[in-house]
Amino acid sequence: MLPPAISRRTMLVLAFAGAHVLPGAQAQTTVTQVLAGGVTDIDYLNSAAVLGKINAGYAYAHKLSGAGVTVGVLDAGITPAHREFSDPGKILPGFNALDGGSDVTDHVGHGTHVAGIVAAQHNGMGTMGVAFGASILPVKVLGDDGRGSSQALDRGLRFAIGKAPIVNVSLGAENAYSPAAMKEAAQAGMLIVAAAGNSGAANPGWPARFARESWAGNQIIAVGAVDASNRIASFSNRAGDTAGWFLVAPGVNVLSTWMNGQYATMSGTSMAAPVVSGAAALLKQQWPALSAAQIANILFVTATDLGVPGIDPIYGRGLLNIEKALQPIGTLTTTTLNGRTISVLSGTTQVSSATTRLLGLATTGQLRVVGLDGFQRDYQVDLGRSVLPPAGLSLEQVFGGMDRRIDVAEHVLPGGGELAVAYARAPARAGSLFGHEEGRGGIAALSYVAQRPDRSFAFGMGSTAGNYFGAGGLLPQQGLALGSVTALAHPYFALVPGAAHAGFARRADDFGIKFGVLSTGADRTLDAPDIWMPPGTGRQLRARSSLVELSRDDGHAALALSFARIQEASGYLGSYASGPLVLANSAYTQALQLSGAVRIASGIALAGQASYAATPGVASDAGLITGVGTTRTNAFSLALIAAGRFRPHDRLSLSVSQPMRTYAGMMTMDAYTGLDDQGSPTREKMRFSMVPSGRELRGELNYLVPLRAAASVGMTLMLRHEPNHLADAAAEKLLALRYLAPF
Template sequence: MEMPHSPALSSSLVSIAVCSACAMWAAPAWSDSLADMPRPAAVGTAVTATAIEIERGTSFYLGRIRADAAYARGLSGAGVTIATLDTGISGTHREFMQAGKLLPGLNAVTGGLDVTDRRGHGSHVAGIIAALRDGRGNAGVAHGATLLPIKIFPDSGSGSTLALDIGLRHAIGKAAIINLSIGASGPFDARAMQEAVKSGLLIVAAAGNDGAPTSNWPARFAREAWANNQIIAVGAVDASNRIASFSNRAGDTAAWYLVAPGVGVVSAHRNDQYASMSGTSMAAPMVSGAAALLMQMWPRLRADQVATILLVTATDLGAPGIDPIYGRGLLNIDKALKPVGTLTTTTYNGKTIRVLSGAMQPSAATSAIWSLAASGQLRAVGRDDFQRDFGIDLGRTVTRSTALSLDQVIGGMGRRNEVAERVFGDDMEMAFVRESWTGTGMGAMPAHLQAQAPRDRLAAFSLLARGRDGMQASFALGSFAGQDFGAHGLRLAPDLPLSQVAGLSNPYLSLLPSTTHFAVAREAGGYWVKAGLVAAGTHDPLASSDVHLPGAAWMPQARSGVFEVSRSFDGAALSMSLLQTRERNAYLGSYSSGALSIANRAATHSVQLAGAVLIMPQLALAGQASYGITPGRSGDSLVAGVTTLRTNAFSLALVAADRARRGDRLSLALSQPMRTYAGQLTMDVLSNEQVRDRLVFSMAPTGREVRGELSYQAPLGPLSSMGVSMMLRREPNNIADAALDKLLALRYATRF
């Protein structure tokens, strides 16, 4: 039924009315007009899954406004009171019979306590807000909320702002939200509304059903400065989310205007009946229910904050942005429950940081962090722009180390290396590698780097000078750097270079990519004593000066000081190397920034014992064992610090030459890359709004990588060569549940 507005009674006393069209059905009888609607369960019937499904079908609007996200969190509006200033509520209706659902109300027309709804409009609105979710009839948006019925209309239907003012003042201190599914014939004295706003109430008002270009009063008061963003005007949309023909548009209230379903909405009515009604009166209570869900989740929110959250998280409809028809857009509870703006938290020392900023790339030595991330143990509480707390899985910022891939190898196969060596008498040796790229090889590089990568360059260089007093000095750049130390530096036979076996490399020197080294050595009493400096940084001294890779300023930098003692015997060699490796922007090869930043630098002390023995001509057995200690550091992020970490690495290799043909090289290596076996990481995080937790985790991973490498290279003639490499990694990167990593690569090169 349509209820027309009455003319204004005076400048201070204006008529108000409810305005909606409805068709009613009773239980158990149904009217012909609603025969296709599901029948509600009889009172006392056990609630079944089917009944809940039927109730949900009747309450179609819950899906349209994305309310399920709230129910998945256990929200129902419990503990929040909503005042309905309307035609009253039918207290004997099955949807409101739960104890505590209805508070004692007020009849603002008579001054009495009788709030019985004899017209049905108030019950319909109340049902959309908070009807029980019980498998009968319909379910309210905030089905667990409490209702405060305030009857401001006589049973004839049309009332005045005098009763409205009494009702507004009565709600102060008793409710958190006021629903006004009413419309006035014109502006009126807003002092009672101002008092309600000042008291902290949120007011949700229907925009009106005149098809007008802007909202009616009282919804139109939302644009006033005194409204303090605590009044939301609500329009109605149809099943296609188009503005309903009868709905007043946003107009000059666009910034405070939402839309919600308002056509054919089924809800409670008088005399334990249900009705399908259309109007902005039906859309407004959906917004009131949504506000109650937010208030239950975050009781500290002010009314203006709740309103702003609902407005800024609406689904945009119509013209992009705030527009004069749809205002902010369609109510979206799911989005309203998600963070707005930037999530921040505080560290143990009071520093404010963005929770999901930065990234963490663990190394094999710090792979326990990936396991913690994968198991959901790296959690914290962050706050959005409205200081709402959200549980955050910090594991989202942790990247799992990539497995071996053919792309990595194929990318290098497009590269042609030309090695040249020259000996200057007995005093000096020089070697360099010239690298050129073909189009095929560059295709494996990221597109944004292809244009910047040098097509032809000097890739490596080494110089060895010998003095007559037993002194040696060496200098190297690129891939030659660091090969004078440890197992790589052992010499058994001229044609049996151990430096070509990757598994025999010093793992702590492997923390330094693109290295440069300088070393001096001297023989004394059959021992060689060697000291040197190995360094790596963002600038490659062999690269073109005009090549600048993105993010170079953040790339890791490191240097190692090396002291080594070695001795060669008849067919055998031994060495002991002491290193101090200092990393910047890295921690044992891992890179981190933001909330999970471990440390921006690390200093690791390590020792390597290496040896090799010639089993037979051109066949050697070599191995190394390395141990490191990285002193603990305090952090400046959610990582409060790490204790001293202890790491180790082992490898054993067979190296052969001239096996199948002259000039070939064969190696078989078994190794355990660097792995932490002792140490802890401590996080200090907010676990809720007030409490901080200190979480202590072991940095020893549950897995242990064992790597097998087989490599064979052979010349095929003066202009051609071939190579084959195979690698297997069990529990790669020391991650226990990681699948076996396998790689087989073939390479053929020739000159034309």
């Protein structure tokens, strides 16, 4: 028979396995431990058997404590005078569900112990709760003999509705009872964390076992206990038929608060449940709009699997893991302004010399946005990590340039045509300065020019347009090969890399006019670098250009004025992107260039060029950058060239140049920046200048000389001041010497 005081009601009893009371304000140890963030802390050490097992330090390193969250503790009451509950607002006015009064004094110790596991203060005086900054709503549903009734529990639950989003129920019933009050609590959005019971049974006891009911709406978590080795405690009820809603947490020899200012070590699922309640409070603090079901599901899917892989009848979902619970679940996404969902962690952005402002924004942390995980939780993401700088100075780059300048075969064809073919060498052995490993070479570039006194026609593949147009096409009869000087390449031809070209020119006296077109995609059969799929973009590069050039050349000096229109179909000013930082799906640029060259002595010339361009503004819905205004860019170069001065067929060049640089333009980014009070994402429009912080000046000295028996010597000295147009970037220097000879 049931005791008379609880006749006709289901009996509720405390669910702890035993207690060992410890006197003193600081428990039994004076050893300190260094937490994440460098905090030396006795509270953490005394509670480390619990906090370390559940990876709570991750939350504390991110400034989470449960502050602002109330956890209802439906138990035997509390000892509010304990030093661990002394902060104002730590213990809220409670309710005695046994007599309807407000006296919630704990005369058993159990409620005080449970409350300390949830939220004991972080004050260096003994222990600390999992959510040490949370508030406790004490609800006394068990008497001084540790017994109560389902009626008292129901009254306590109803009292807590609207006052505490999370309640801890570390007690057990002898059998099932009417869940009406629990249904009301669940419908009101409450998360109920219930101890599974200490009978060593195959299934949880009540009320924890109600978690499996459909009306519970995934808002009841049943909690079992594990020992220091993460083995299910001998006394703990198992997951059984409630496995999908069952977690385990440390519940053996747990140190926490006790009556009369003391501390006690206790064991039981009563100790494991408040560990989970504290974890739920940490989630609620970080994301207040999370529903009870969402919090429970997050804790379920992030638990550390124990026992048989997957959800099993012993450990259920597994061991509570706060670190994983606070990390993103699923893909972090955002939406573009037109509502298209994209991943904020996918894709890369390869900037060009004209778009290095993105690199500057990246390095200064100004490209931070918010992404939402599968539970619509907000996480700050630094999009700058996906921004790749242009290639820096490298031996491979320099040696490749030497090879292209040396390995050129020129042929004069019948009728006055000239054919030039550049060969690609096999890759050099790693770490070797001499020779090449065996491998297939191939044609890297070719050009054909048919000359007539009054006209010419040109065709080429593999970035040879610079030999015919601009400064590279001036003084063609002097044997100076201005087109082989990198600094004199038309800067806007870089927007159509590797292009095939065709050109036609007419001359009358010293004056001439040229027409030309360039297009990517026509020379894929050449053994040239892979320019067709920029890394990480997932798109084929496509661009084309048309130009007209007016020139005057009297054989000693030449001047040319050209106008080019470049259409990019898969990039913006030479930059390529996929993911959130796509500048534009396409762009067209109109460039004006003035080029000049003068022969100052036999085999010596001075040449230079200045270019200005405008790229009209574009709107984009491909990523978070919603538009780029009209962008204005420029570039210039000056070079001194000498041929055959020291040895036959040698070439010397000294140049200074500014790569393509933006000097006017703005871009707009529209992105999530957080969540409002209802948990809905908020957007912010951000405007950034496209003008970089610095100006790159590049100096280059090249000397190449062919030797006998197909041997050659090359030397290059390169200097970059404020590389990539970043004012705070360190200067880059490179000196390369190379000797090549067949064996």
